[in-house]
Each structure stands twice: as C-alpha cells, then as structure tokens.
Amino acid sequence: MEAPGDSSSDTDPRQQAALNFKAFLLKSSTKTNQNYDHLARVLTKVMDERPPNAVDVFEDISLQVKANQLQDNQSTLRSIPENNAAFALAQEQKALFIRGAGDEQEEGMAETPLPNLVEQSFFFDQAEVGLGREETQRIFLALKQLVDTQHLQRCRFWGKILGREANYIVAEVECRDEEEEQAEETQKDEEEEEARDEDEVGVGVHINDLLPKSTYKPPPSVPMEARSSGTNKFSYFVCREPGLPWVRLPDVTPAQIVVARQIRKLFTGHLDAPIITYPPFPGNEANYLRAQIARISAGTQVSPLGFYVFEEEEEEEAEEGARDNFIENPEFEGIPVPDMVESLSTWVHHVQHINKQGRCVWVRISEKTEEELDDEAEGEEREEEPDEPEPEVGPPLLTPLSEDAVNNTPPWSTRISSNLIPEYAIAYVRSNLWPGAYAYASGNFENIYIGWGLKYLGEPYTPPMPPTPQQEYPSEPEITEVLDPSVEEEQALKAAPEDQQLSEEENEGQEEEEEEDD
Amino acid sequence: MDSDALYCSVDLVCGSGVTLSAEHRAALQSSLIILKRNMNFRRVLFWGKICGIKNDYFIAQGVGEDQIRDRKSIYSINCIDWHLLPPATKALIDEVAMAAKGRFMGDPSHKYEHETQEQEEGDCERCSVKVNEEQRLAVTVFTIDNEVAVVPRGAYIKNLQGIAQPNRSFEGLNPSEAAELSNYLHFSESRKPRKKNIMEMANLNPSIDFLDPLSEDIPKGSWIVHFEHGNRVCTIKSLVWQGLTFFNLPMTPWHGYLYMGDGLKNVDLSFML
Known part of the structure; x- marks a missing residue:
C-alpha cells in the first residue's frame, strides 16, 4: 500500500x-x-x-x-453448582476412604475374612482380566465395609456381572449366624403361605358362577436346598457401584435354575426388575441373578488338583451320595506351571454340579405324589403317570476338568502368563462356555467372573416351544364325526341294496348259528 | 484406540473385565512403533483382541490419509510379529459367512469347510467352500469396524476433497452431551441415507454429519451408555458385538474404541432385551 x-x-x-x-x-x-x-x-x-x-x-x-464494544467481564448470574451423578457417587464413595472407629482395635487385624484383593488382582492382571487398579481398590474397600457390617465367616470377591443400565459387583460370603436367620425366614415363608391360602379362599367365595376348571396338574415342585448346602452353600451380596449399599440376594430354588437354563436375558441393573420371558421365570431379577450365579459357580469354580481334599471321616459315607465337604490340604505344595498349562487334569471343580432338577443332590419327588394318588385314584391313572425319572448322579466333587463334557467347543483354554519368562509365570484357565470366567494358580488360586452372565451356546438360541394345548373334552366315538361317504360309495350302496340285505340276512343266520353252537 | 496412548487407554475400557497383561502392553508399545515406520502409516491404532481357543489374535490397524477408507488391518499372535490381513471383499465375506462357525481356534491356517449340495437338472453337485482362519479374521475385523466402530460427533470432518480427517478443533463433548447416543457416529461409510425432515437437517453440519448416528440403529437398545470410573469416563458398549467398548473422556478430545471378545456376533439379541 x-x-x-x-x-x-x-x-x-x-x-x-x-x-x-x-x-x-x-x-x-x-x-x-x-x-x-x-x-x-x-x-x-x-x-x-x-x-x-x-x-x-x-x-x-x-x-x-x-455499545457492543463494551465487553462484560463479570456475569451477574451466579453459577449453578454442578450436581451431576459423578458428584453424587463421589460423595457416596468418600465414606469408603474414611477410617472407621472400630478399625483401631488390633484384634481385628489378626483374623479377618477379608481376601487380599490387591494380590489377587496382581495375578489376574497377568491372566489378562481385571477391572483396573483404582476400581479394584474401591471394590476392596467396599468389601471391607461389608465385612465390618456383617458377621461373615468367609468372604470372597466373586466377580462382576454387566447389565444394561448398571453392573453388579458380587461378593460370595459364608455367614456365621446362619441358623437364626434361617429360622426367621422359614417362619416368614409359612406366614406368607398362610396369607396366600386365605387369598385363595376369598376368591372362591366371590365367584358364584364357576368357570371350567383346568385339569392341568403342575409337575411336583422340587424342594429347595437348605442354606449352606448344595446350590445355596454360599450367600451372595451385590452392589451396583463400590460404596453403594450391599444387598443380599435371596436363596435360589431349583425351579429358578431350571428356567434360567432355558432363557437368555440380559440383566438390567435393577434388582426388582421383572423378568419377562418364555418360559416364565419364577421371580424377579434378583432371583435370576442368583440363579445365574449358581450356574456359573457350578460350572467354572476350579482349583488345582490336590489343593482341597475330602475329610477322611466322610469317605465311609461316600456310597450314600456325593460328598460335599472338603478341607484345604495342608501338604499341598503346588503343581509345576508347565503341567498346569499342559493338561486339564490338574484342575478340578470344587463346586458341585447342578443336575437337571436344579439341585446338587438328587431328590425323589414323585414319592409323595404317588401316595396321594393311591388314596384317591384308580389303577388307570397311575399307568398314565410318566415313568419315574432315573436318579441323576452328577460327577463327584473335585472332578478334573478333563472329564467335562465336550460339545464342539472345548470347554476350557489353558494359558501361561508369559512365554518369555516361564520361570516366574503363572498358569491360568479360561472358560469357553462361560465367557468371562477365569482362574489362576500360582501356589494359591482364585476364580473370577466378569461378564454378561450368559452361557456360550455355540448356536443361535431357540426358545422352547409351548406345550400342546389341553384337550377340551375326551375324544369318544359319540362325538367323533364320521366321514361322509363319497358319491361312488353312495351309488354303490344304492345299486346293491338287495345284495346287502341278503348278505345281512346271511350274516344274521351265521351269527345265530354261532350262538347256537355256543 | 491410538497406539500412542495405549498405556493409559486400556485402563479406561477395562470395566468389562478384559485387559492386557503388562508383558503384552510392553511388547505392543515397542512393536507398533516399528510397524508404523516400516509400513509407512500415518497413525497406528490398536484395534483389540479376538480370543481363540488355542491362541489369541492381537489386531492393529494402520491408517493412511483417509481415516475411514485408508485402513489396513494387521494381526499378531505374540504381539511382536505382525502379518497383514487380506482385504475383505464381498465374495470373501459371503464365503466366510457360509463356512465359518463356532469359536476362533487361534491358528491362522485352520481350515473351515462347508459343503453345499446344489441340484441342477437332476445332477447333484457338491460344492465345498473352504476358508482359512486368517480370511475369517479379516472379514470379522472388517465387519466389526463396519457395524460398530464409534467416534464422537465432531471428532472427524470431511474436507473438500471428500477425505475424512481428524478435526483439530474438536474439544470433546460436555458431560450432558456425552450421555446422548445421538452424539456418537458410526465410523464407517454411511450406508443408509435416511431421509431427514427439514427440522432435523437444520442442526446438521455437512462437514461433520457425514456419518450415521448410533441413535438410529435397530434394534433400539443395542448400545449401552455408561459412566464408569467414578462416573468420569463415558463408555459405550455394543450388545450386537459384545466386547466392543468405546470410551470418551468428556471435555477432552480423547476417545477410542477397543474390541476384546471372541469375535462372534450376538444374534440372540432380540431375545435378550
């Protein structure tokens, strides 16, 4: 310019x-x-x-x-404090980091059911599974909170189940004062049943015009396993985020396990959410979660061979049924890592197999019903009863993984944590049937499950077909419609009426003769 | 996710449980830098891991000029030796869909075979389709990228030449935006140009909105938006390809996605919701 x-x-x-x-x-x-x-x-x-x-x-x-040139440096509006979910959660979690008053006692330090989650997460990290260091630390603190508030004999971080809206962190515990609680709960159940009976009576009075009754008899329900045995051996506590309150899951019933095997449903993250599926699931999401936990535990809780042994006293009773008590083997010295990677027979299940009834121990359920039948029914009805199912005996406890059933997919993959430094590596197994289930062994062992809580099927899921509809009336000759004769048949009938009459007469004659013979 | 930020990104997506061991992380950091130099990539992304029965596949992607079209996938079993995957052509995708079933074995030369019988004028012809696992892996990686790769809205722009490039002025989504599924886009070429009405068009920016938003996916509910790590990291998980996790730190341009799973599509989703 x-x-x-x-x-x-x-x-x-x-x-x-x-x-x-x-x-x-x-x-x-x-x-x-x-x-x-x-x-x-x-x-x-x-x-x-x-x-x-x-x-x-x-x-x-x-x-x-x-005027526009003048810039406003200072806003007259007051800024709104950020009140989002992160803030709320941080406030909840802050309590985890404050040392409680009871912690100062040194007695508690000596013996605590709290697992060393930091050590476990170190090993799981090598097995390529984990939730991150900070998250693990938070869960550790949350477990400590659980141990402090409940009277627990044993506590273990079971894993995490992912849901659509929130996730569940699951702790497996064994309570000390089981008996009292159990008594209380049975009382409650009884009360509920009574209440239900009353309801039914009430309904009956109101309806004068009786509707036709269904003759469908539900199959006899399988009794639930008592607490601290079988599928209810342990109790489970869940929480959505570390720091939020722990909720105890209800005990599982065999019916829930049976239905849970037939459905395929994601968790929502709300324990009281209904489970809408076919076949109908008896219970809400808390029951479904508990059933899946039982199935996963039974399928994937493994330990190195020889870590647990049966108690010697019990060996005599072995003939009666599956032994379900084992103790830690004090002489266990660990299995060399290459062996654990090489063969699955060095790993054993330490949770009982769940049979088709949805129980760990087979129970004869038709006995009771047969007695009832004897009182009222004739012989015919008993014949119609399906054959009594054969008692199913699952594989005994502490069965090696190499005995697992194989359909197309091998159920387990074994790995070594490091091929470069095998001297200090650990061995771990990964379940292929329950994606997300891992176990490591390095002197000690631990299991974890982090996943969606669904089994790998190997093929697209097909829901079971509904049963055939019930017959409305018994089919008898009176109500069976006879096929109309065709035109040819009718003409043939008309054309030869005399022949027929003759033949009929002959027949009659024959019959008479026969009668006479008799 | 960008391989340069691998060391801290992996910790952000481990809410679904799968992480990398320290040995693999260290190996990846060393080998991906060498790979970037040798193969002349602009950027190397660590794509994820597909778990097989015998071995796991680690997968990385090299990106050229165009961030969507110019991608090459490479796989490795030990995180050190990398091999290029064959391009997934239409014919190959069909063959793999027909033959490959079940879990990945972990052996690139494993053969999948499928025999079909075609009847032509009375003659029964037997055609057998053979694919190996390397081809299956290539198709799986391509399909996952095509169906569920995610970027936040505004992180990539289409320039005048039609090339998708990272947006240098992207500053991240704010926390309330991050909770909305419509602020995340499929990072693959737009497939279904749905007719939008004029009100929707008014808010769109042609240089940013050249991708399809996740909120239009069918079935609804196939994506899960969570805030993890004390509600500070926004993660998005796909239920169609379980194992795909996208993470995004609100108010920062830091984002990425990672697939850690068994490489199988969840076809049962309609029963599971």
Missing part, C-alpha cells in the same frame, strides 16, 4: 491530502477507540444488515456499535 502512495505523492497532491486525512482518522481518541475503526465497523454493519432507511437510523447504529 505504501509503495504506490509514496511514488504518487509527488505527482498527485489530492492523494497526499487523502493520506493525511486517513492519518488523522487513525489517531486514537483519549477515551475510546480509533475513529477510523469505528467508521469501518459502522459501515460494515450497514453493509451486513442493509437496514431499509440507513440514513435515519445512522446515529443509532453508531451508538449500538459503540
């Missing part, structure tokens, strides 16, 4: 004057900004907005441009 200006300044005095005036405009005022800039802004505004009568509102535009 300047170069042409300089060259033309000598020749054109008007150009020179314009330059001088521009220089004057560029002088900044004492109060506000430059005159030149303001003019440029005003003109730009006019060009941009193109107001209809620009000249009439020129002063206003000028004023507006000047």
Whole structure:
C-alpha cells in the first residue's frame, strides 16, 4: 500500500491530502477507540444488515456499535453448582476412604475374612482380566465395609456381572449366624403361605358362577436346598457401584435354575426388575441373578488338583451320595506351571454340579405324589403317570476338568502368563462356555467372573416351544364325526341294496348259528 | 484406540473385565512403533483382541490419509510379529459367512469347510467352500469396524476433497452431551441415507454429519451408555458385538474404541432385551 502512495505523492497532491486525512482518522481518541475503526465497523454493519432507511437510523447504529464494544467481564448470574451423578457417587464413595472407629482395635487385624484383593488382582492382571487398579481398590474397600457390617465367616470377591443400565459387583460370603436367620425366614415363608391360602379362599367365595376348571396338574415342585448346602452353600451380596449399599440376594430354588437354563436375558441393573420371558421365570431379577450365579459357580469354580481334599471321616459315607465337604490340604505344595498349562487334569471343580432338577443332590419327588394318588385314584391313572425319572448322579466333587463334557467347543483354554519368562509365570484357565470366567494358580488360586452372565451356546438360541394345548373334552366315538361317504360309495350302496340285505340276512343266520353252537 | 496412548487407554475400557497383561502392553508399545515406520502409516491404532481357543489374535490397524477408507488391518499372535490381513471383499465375506462357525481356534491356517449340495437338472453337485482362519479374521475385523466402530460427533470432518480427517478443533463433548447416543457416529461409510425432515437437517453440519448416528440403529437398545470410573469416563458398549467398548473422556478430545471378545456376533439379541 505504501509503495504506490509514496511514488504518487509527488505527482498527485489530492492523494497526499487523502493520506493525511486517513492519518488523522487513525489517531486514537483519549477515551475510546480509533475513529477510523469505528467508521469501518459502522459501515460494515450497514453493509451486513442493509437496514431499509440507513440514513435515519445512522446515529443509532453508531451508538449500538459503540455499545457492543463494551465487553462484560463479570456475569451477574451466579453459577449453578454442578450436581451431576459423578458428584453424587463421589460423595457416596468418600465414606469408603474414611477410617472407621472400630478399625483401631488390633484384634481385628489378626483374623479377618477379608481376601487380599490387591494380590489377587496382581495375578489376574497377568491372566489378562481385571477391572483396573483404582476400581479394584474401591471394590476392596467396599468389601471391607461389608465385612465390618456383617458377621461373615468367609468372604470372597466373586466377580462382576454387566447389565444394561448398571453392573453388579458380587461378593460370595459364608455367614456365621446362619441358623437364626434361617429360622426367621422359614417362619416368614409359612406366614406368607398362610396369607396366600386365605387369598385363595376369598376368591372362591366371590365367584358364584364357576368357570371350567383346568385339569392341568403342575409337575411336583422340587424342594429347595437348605442354606449352606448344595446350590445355596454360599450367600451372595451385590452392589451396583463400590460404596453403594450391599444387598443380599435371596436363596435360589431349583425351579429358578431350571428356567434360567432355558432363557437368555440380559440383566438390567435393577434388582426388582421383572423378568419377562418364555418360559416364565419364577421371580424377579434378583432371583435370576442368583440363579445365574449358581450356574456359573457350578460350572467354572476350579482349583488345582490336590489343593482341597475330602475329610477322611466322610469317605465311609461316600456310597450314600456325593460328598460335599472338603478341607484345604495342608501338604499341598503346588503343581509345576508347565503341567498346569499342559493338561486339564490338574484342575478340578470344587463346586458341585447342578443336575437337571436344579439341585446338587438328587431328590425323589414323585414319592409323595404317588401316595396321594393311591388314596384317591384308580389303577388307570397311575399307568398314565410318566415313568419315574432315573436318579441323576452328577460327577463327584473335585472332578478334573478333563472329564467335562465336550460339545464342539472345548470347554476350557489353558494359558501361561508369559512365554518369555516361564520361570516366574503363572498358569491360568479360561472358560469357553462361560465367557468371562477365569482362574489362576500360582501356589494359591482364585476364580473370577466378569461378564454378561450368559452361557456360550455355540448356536443361535431357540426358545422352547409351548406345550400342546389341553384337550377340551375326551375324544369318544359319540362325538367323533364320521366321514361322509363319497358319491361312488353312495351309488354303490344304492345299486346293491338287495345284495346287502341278503348278505345281512346271511350274516344274521351265521351269527345265530354261532350262538347256537355256543 | 491410538497406539500412542495405549498405556493409559486400556485402563479406561477395562470395566468389562478384559485387559492386557503388562508383558503384552510392553511388547505392543515397542512393536507398533516399528510397524508404523516400516509400513509407512500415518497413525497406528490398536484395534483389540479376538480370543481363540488355542491362541489369541492381537489386531492393529494402520491408517493412511483417509481415516475411514485408508485402513489396513494387521494381526499378531505374540504381539511382536505382525502379518497383514487380506482385504475383505464381498465374495470373501459371503464365503466366510457360509463356512465359518463356532469359536476362533487361534491358528491362522485352520481350515473351515462347508459343503453345499446344489441340484441342477437332476445332477447333484457338491460344492465345498473352504476358508482359512486368517480370511475369517479379516472379514470379522472388517465387519466389526463396519457395524460398530464409534467416534464422537465432531471428532472427524470431511474436507473438500471428500477425505475424512481428524478435526483439530474438536474439544470433546460436555458431560450432558456425552450421555446422548445421538452424539456418537458410526465410523464407517454411511450406508443408509435416511431421509431427514427439514427440522432435523437444520442442526446438521455437512462437514461433520457425514456419518450415521448410533441413535438410529435397530434394534433400539443395542448400545449401552455408561459412566464408569467414578462416573468420569463415558463408555459405550455394543450388545450386537459384545466386547466392543468405546470410551470418551468428556471435555477432552480423547476417545477410542477397543474390541476384546471372541469375535462372534450376538444374534440372540432380540431375545435378550
């Protein structure tokens, strides 16, 4: 810009004057900004907005441009404190990091059911499974909270089940004062049953016009296994996030396990959510969660061979049924890592197999019903009863994994944590049937499950078919419709009425003869 | 996720349980840098892991100029030796869909065979489709990328030449935006240009909204948005490909996705919701 200006300044005095005036405009005022800039802004505004009568509102535009120059550095609005979910959770979790008053006693330090989660997570990290260091630490603290508030004999971090809206952190515990609670609960159950009976009576009175009754008899229900035995050997506590309150899951019934095997449903993250599936699931999500935990535990809780042994006293009783008590083997020295990686027979199940009834121990259920039948029914009905199912005996406890049933997919994969430094590596197994189930062994052992709580099927899921509808009435010859004769048959019948009569007479004659013979 | 930030990104997606061991992390950090140099990639992404029965496949992707189309997938079993996967062509995808069943074995040369009988004028012809596991892996990686790769809205822009590039001025989603599924886009070429009405079009920016948002996916509910790690990390999980986790730190441009699973599509989803 300047170069042409300089060259033309000598020749054109008007150009020179314009330059001088521009220089004057560029002088900044004492109060506000430059005159030149303001003019440029005003003109730009006019060009941009193109107001209809620009000249009439020129002063206003000028004023507006000047006003817009003033920037507000200070807002008169007060900022709203952020009140989001992160803040709420942080407040809840803060309690985890405060040392409780009871912690100062040194007695508690000596013996605590709290597992060393930090050590476990170190090993699981090598087995390529884990929740991250901070999260593990939070869960550790939450477990400590659980141990402090409940009277527990044994506590273990079972794993995490992912849900659609929230996840469940699951702790497996063995309570001390089981008996009292059990007594209380049975009382409650009885009360409930009584209440239910009353309800039924009430309904019966109201309905005068009786509806046709269904003759469907539900199959006899399988009795539930008592607490601290079979599928209910342990109790489970769940919480959505570490720091939030722990909730105890109800005990599992065999019916729930049987149905849980037939359905395929994701968890929502709300324990009271209904489970809407076919076949109908008896219970809500808490029951479903408990049933899946029982199935996963039975399928995937493994330990190195020889870590647990049966108690010697019990060996005599072995003939009666599956032994379900074992103790830690004090002489266990560990199995070399290469052996544990090589063969699955060095790993054993230490949770009982659940049979088709949904129980660990087979129970004869038809006995009771047969007695009932004897009282009222005739022989025919008993014949219709299905054959009594054969008692199913699952594989005994502490069976090696190599005995697991194999359909298409091998159920387990064994790995070594490091091929580069095998001297200090650990062996771990991964379940292929329950994706997310891991176990490691390095002197000690531990199991964990982190996943969606669903089994790998190997094929697309097909829901079971509904049963055939019940017959409305017994099919008898009186109500069976006879097929209409075809035209040919009818004509043949008409054409030969005499023959038929003759033959009928003959028949009668024959019959008579026969009668006479008799 | 970007391999440069691997060391801290893996910890953010481990809410679903699968992580990398320290040995693998260290090996990946060393080998991916060498890979980037040797194969002349602009960026190397660590894509994830597909668990097989005998071995696991570690998968990385090299990105060229166009972030969507210019991608090459590479796999490794020991995290050190990397092999290029064959391109997934339409024919290969069909063959794999027909033949490959069950879990990955962990052996790239494992053969899947499927015999079909075609009747043509009375003659019974037996066609057998053979694919090996390397081809299956290539198709699986391609399909997962095509169906469930995720980026936050605004993280990538389409420039005048039609090339998708990272948006340098992307500053991240704010926490309330991060909870909305419509603020996340499929990071694959737009497949179904749904007709939008003019009100919806008004809010779209053609250079940003050249991808399909996740909120239009069918079935509804196939994505899960969670806040993890004390509600500070926004993670999105796919239920169609269980194992795919996307993470995003609100208010930062830091985001990425990782697949850690068995490489099987969840076809039972309609029963599970």
